[in-house]
Amino acid sequence: MVYQYLLRVNPKTASNEDYLKTYVAKHYGLDYDDITTVRVLRKSIDARQKNIAINLKVDVYVGEPAPETEYIPTHYPDVSSARQAVVVGAGPAGLFAALRLIELGVKPILIERGKDVHRRKRDIALTGTDHIVDPESNYNFGEGGAGAFSDGKLYTRSKKRGSVDKILNVLCQHGASGAILYDAHPHIGTDKLPLVIENIRKTIIRCGGEVHFDTKMTGLIISKGRVRGVETANGKTIFGDVILATGHSARDVYRYFAAYGIHIEPKGLAMGVRLEHPSHLIDQIQYHSSEGRGSYLPAAEYSFVAQVRERGVYSFCMCPGGFVVPAASDLKQVVVNGMSPANRGSRWSNSGMVVEVRPEDVMSGAIKSPYVVEPYELEEKLRIINANLSPTKIKELNAYILPVLNLQEQLERLCWLKGGQTQVAPAQRMVDFVNGKLSTNLPKTSYTPGLNSSPLRDWMPKFISQRLSEGFQTFGKNSRGFLTNEAVMIGMETRTSSPLRITRDEETLQHISIKGLYPCGEGAGYAGGIVSAAIDGERCAEALAQQLS
Ligand code: FAD
Numbered sequence: 443m444v445y446q447y448l449l450r451v452n453p454k455t456a457s458n459e460d461y462l463k464t465y466v467a468k469h470y471g472l473d474y475d476d477i478t479t480v481r482v483l484r485k486s487i488d489a490r491q492k493n494i495a496i497n498l499k500v501d502v503y504v505g506e507p508a509p510e511t512e513y514i515p516t517h518y519p520d521v522s523s524a525r526q527a528v529v530v531g532a533g534p535a536g537l538f539a540a541l542r543l544i545e546l547g548v549k550p551i552l553i554e555r556g557k558d559v560h561r562r563k564r565d566i567a568l569t570g571t572d573h574i575v576d577p578e579s580n581y582n583f584g585e586g587g588a589g590a591f592s593d594g595k596l597y598t599r600s601k602k603r604g605s606v607d608k609i610l611n612v613l614c615q616h617g618a619s620g621a622i623l624y625d626a627h628p629h630i631g632t633d634k635l636p637l638v639i640e641n642i643r644k645t646i647i648r649c650g651g652e653v654h655f656d657t658k659m660t661g662l663i664i665s666k667g668r669v670r671g672v673e674t675a676n677g678k679t680i681f682g683d684v685i686l687a688t689g690h691s692a693r694d695v696y697r698y699f700a701a702y703g704i705h706i707e708p709k710g711l712a713m714g715v716r717l718e719h720p721s722h723l724i725d726q727i728q729y730h731s732s733e734g735r736g737s738y739l740p741a742a743e744y745s746f747v748a749q750v751r752e753r754g755v756y757s758f759c760m761c762p763g764g765f766v767v768p769a770a771s772d773l774k775q776v777v778v779n780g781m782s783p784a785n786r787g788s789r790w791s792n793s794g795m796v797v798e799v800r801p802e803d804v805m806s807g808a809i810k811s812p813y814v815v816e817p818y819e820l821e822e823k824l825r826i827i828n829a830n831l832s833p834t835k836i837k838e839l840n841a842y843i844l845p846v847l848n849l850q851e852q853l854e855r856l857c858w859l860k861g862g863q864t865q866v867a868p869a870q871r872m873v874d875f876v877n878g879k880l881s882t883n884l885p886k887t888s889y890t891p892g893l894n895s896s897p898l899r900d901w902m903p904k905f906i907s908q909r910l911s912e913g914f915q916t917f918g919k920n921s922r923g924f925l926t927n928e929a930v931m932i933g934m935e936t937r938t939s940s941p942l943r944i945t946r947d948e949e950t951l952q953h954i955s956i957k958g959l960y961p962c963g964e965g966a967g968y969a970g971g972i973v974s975a976a977i978d979g980e981r982c983a984e985a986l987a988q989q990l991s
Contacts, residue, residue: 522650533587535963
């Protein structure tokens with residue numbers, strides 16, 4: 443027999459199966475010796491009161507063994523001689539699209555501009571230590587996409603529980619811990635992600651799919667309103683319908699679409715800074731205890747949101763016990779983001795603190811970068827793609843199609859200049875920022891390239907800095923101790939989602955004017971985060987396979 447119960451236990455005992463057996467036997471009148479397994483189905487921390495409790499939903503197996511694997515395995519057939527489709531980009535969207543194509547009997551040819559996840563690790567380390575950014579191999583580009591050296595948080599606001607469970611099960615099948623299936627806030631950790639990603643690649647290849655690294659798509663082959671395949675920088679032509687999952691940092695892809703008049707539209711996103719506190723401080727605040735998390739609780743999380751003059755100000759991608767990382771994807775940029783290892787054991791906790799920015803805010807001039815990238819640079823980027831564009835057309839594209847993307851680029855360049863033209867990032871203590879005061883010194887940080895004290899308040903667009911300042915004051919009132927000079931703001935976080943949408947038909951998921959092209963994942967503007975990008979990858983694969991059949 444299998445019984446399901448809800449338990450409320452203290453943090454010390456929540457992971458002790460023997461204790462749970464005793465607890466269940468006592469409270470539900472079962473014989474301890476008959477219980478074979480207590481399997482946790484759901485686990486969440488209730489930290490609202492001083493006495494912190496763990497809520498568990500468990501399956502109790504009585505007189506019969508529990509199934510061996512915690513996850514539900516997916517069967518991947520051999521597709522080596524099946525019809526092929528091209529998947530561009532090996533981030534979560536592209537990888538899950540490729541796996542789903544295999545499940546549905548289509549052979550995926552997956553191309554990725556960057557390197558495999560292990561070679562990529564070396565390039566990422568060099569960004570931290572030697573300030574070198576490789577435009578093809580960085581925190582955004584390479585096997586696993588932006589998801590590889592990410593925090594690996596797997597919770598999503600998606601209401602499609604079935605789709606979320608499927609993604610988590612596939613991740614477990616490829617080596618992720620079974621805990622992600624029951625934790626209310628599942629998390630893999632940057633140290634465990636590469637193995638999972640490598641195992642996914644092995645499944646794709648074992649089943650007859652192909653994976654090509656160092657292979658950048660440079661153009662789409664389109665005839666009579668239908669995509670026929672892609673061209674690559676190393677001279678390959680690959681034929682088939684195309685799932686385009688290139689992520690939000692592939693600015694050359696957006697410019698390619700703009701230059702060739704393929705429909706895309708500007709989209710809003712949020713921009714701000716990374717805010718880093720000592721993790722013990724966040725633990726003390728969130729767990730209402732001067733002892734912080736103690737021995738049995740994980741590094742504490744937080745989530746803040748406020749509405750400031752008609753725009754959202756909120757914490758984004760919170761990384762308890764994590765690191766702030768240099769996430770630029772090109773030269774002369776400083777962009778920050780956050781990640782954490784599986785044990786969330788660093789001395790810091792960080793999150794993006796960002797302000798909602800809409801396309802109309804940029805087009806109306808309500809938000810402007812104080813530093814404007816030379817217009818010739820923007821023109822140059824479009825000319826490289828298509829020499830035939832007239833100067834008027836280039837101006838029009840930059841003004842109406844690419845303004846949010848251009849703003850991101852300008853702010854990232856500005857941070858690079860303010861940091862000292864390396865990966866050193868400009869930074870200011872939190873209270874100093876609110877009071878408009880230059881920080882005379884900065885606290886220790888997890889950001890390895892280093893920080894440069896800079897009056898962020900003076901040079902960040904007022905649209906962002908004023909709202910952040912007001913938001914911080916609200917957060918500080920609601921959560922005593924949060925607004926503190928022990929926290930440092932690191933500039934800037936500009937890539938919370940994509941600045942453009944590659945518009946697709948809602949039913950067929952194909953581009954609105956090009957058949958056979960499936961804009962997919964975060965870069966297409968239809969997902970945000972690892973799990974939602976993976977779900978979108980599966981959906982695009984299903985739409986493509988249905989069309990083929
Ligand atoms: P991406 O992951 O961006 O993948 C796109 C891929 O396409 C890249 O590998 C790129 O190299 C490739 N590509 C681009 N252009 C071309 C081309 N022309 N030819 C061939 N290949 C190309 N999300 C979470 O849910 N939880 C987290 O904890 C989390 N932490 C993060 C931490 C960091 C440091 C970063 C940078 C991001 C984090 N994110 C997190 C966001 C998450 O990683 C993204 O939302 C997700 O990876 C988007 O998936 P995607 O497949 O749509 O795009």
